[in-house]
Amino acid sequence: MSRDRVKRIFTDAAKAFSGDYRDELTQLLAISHTEIASLTPGTADYQTYLALIKVVEDASRQNLSQADLVGNIKKLGDTAIKIVSKVPKLLELF
Numbered sequence: 001m002s003r004d005r006v007k008r009i010f011t012d013a014a015k016a017f018s019g020d021y022r023d024e025l026t027q028l029l030a031i032s033h034t035e036i037a038s039l040t041p042g043t044a045d046y047q048t049y050l051a052l053i054k055v056v057e058d059a060s061r062q063n064l065s066q067a068d069l070v071g072n073i074k075k076l077g078d079t080a081i082k083i084v085s086k087v088p089k090l091l092e093l094f
Contacts, residue, residue, distance in 0.1 A: 004084040007088055019060030021069065027087045035086060040079045055080075056090070066093050 008052065036049050059069040070093050073080050084090045 021060035038067045052080045
């Protein structure tokens, strides 16, 4: 991996964790694989969890509106919304 790519990765991560949804992102990342499995059993559901993390990271980095974030989460489907129930600050948006 090139040095520039590594710098870009760290810059993107720093933006995500300093953006509007940094607390929500931190809470989301704290959810264990076991908690995800108990909410929504199935391997595809973990993929939804990973997609949800990406959506919240992007929203935080880009400082998206709450409405845009909610819309993007809803596009991921019911499983994503079940996972959101474990993150109080995200759940408040629904």
